[in-house]
Amino acid sequence: MKKQLGEKMIKYLVIGKKDELKEIINEIEKKSNGKIIFGDFLNPSPEVFMEKIKYHDRILIADPELEIYIKNELEIVKNKGIIINILPELVEKHLKRIPLDVLKKFEYYYSEFFLSKKENRILDLTLALISLILTSPLFIIISIINLLTIGKPIIFKQIRIGKNKEKFLMYKFRTIHNEKVHSFSKFLRKTRLDEIPQFLNVLKGNMNFIGPRPEMLSFHKMCEEHIDFYNYRLFVKPGITGWAQVKYKYTTSLEDYKIKTEYDLYYVKNKNLLLDIKILLLTFLAIFKDNGSL
Incomplete structure (x- = not known):
């Protein structure tokens, strides 16, 4: 299914290695019905990151270990209004599950959600x-x-x-x-x-x-x-x-x-x-x- 007329397509600059993310990325693109595409994948240097961001709408942090190399640059583009998402947000929104590989990379993020659950x-x-x-x-x-x-x-x-x-x-x-x-x-x-x-x-x-x-x-x-x-x-x-x-x-x-x-x-x-x-x-x-x- 193609995106509906008038809907804006979002192009992500991905901080992560494409070969590690290929299956999940492809599934998200398919589930988004063409609303999301993933452009460049970076194992980033600050200079390359600042050049590539000009051609993308948003940033996706797909590997938190690589995020630290452009921490200052991320703060700069964030202050300019560019939205930064993390991979768990997209997989949950579009796939309605938590892939084990994503949980492993973002265990620090998920740990607080599994600590205590109230029973009704x-x-x-x-x-x-x-x-x-x-x-x-x-x-x-x-x-x-x-x-x-x-x-x-x-x-x-x-x-x-x-x-x-x-x-x-x-x-x-x-x-x-x-x-x-x-x-x-x-x-x-x-x-x-x-x-x-x-x-x-x-x-x-x-x-x-x-x-x-x-x-x-x-x-x-x-x-x-x-x-x-x-x-x-x-x-x-x-x-x-x-x-x-x-x-x-x-x-x-x-x-x-x-x-x-x-x-x-x-x-x-x-x-x-x-x-x-x-x-x-x-x-x-x-x-x-x-x-x-x-």
Whole structure:
């Protein structure tokens, strides 16, 4: 999609190495629909920087280690009204996730956002109680059908990893019998109705209504070992639904989990009521579009 007529294109002078930023830069340009382009990339000297800035609209600090070489020059152009952005601002605005490589370069910037996160326990309790009341007829019907089709136990309990690496039992309607998925169970998974018992997890305090999905022990160990900053997603309670679930596909590989983690980190950093409402709406849309199980 091209930029609309009348919209001003912004050309950035990038303080950073192009070969280190190529994939992220290309994705930002694409997501901005032509509103942003990246011109020259500098491992800067003051003289070259002051010459190149004449042909650009703004400055992007993509490598804070290179910023120190032009600290005085940055102050000069800033006083002239030239806007200076840092890479985290652009990736979050346009990609809606925090790439792990960006977090690594700008760890000093991000650290304060992950230190403490407030939980809105009243909201989660209210949502869980209302949801349980509204779905109580379904709870009974599904329990009866499950009992008749695949037998006991009706509820499946599995150890998952929660906030601060605490283990807990997560509840789901059982959907597998003799290593096979019953046709009714497939329906439960596609409509997310197998997740209804997790409202009990919210009431118990193991989970929030919204947050990163709690992982099984095996996947948690894999991610903890191979994904930088993975444990940052454990600074908040896990959720029945979350930002990664509505923005990314079902994850199976390590590479998928890395991208999923980037979306989870975006949520943890930017957690607020409006974002939670957006996730709820996108979750309902996903259910109606039959996108598969969370």
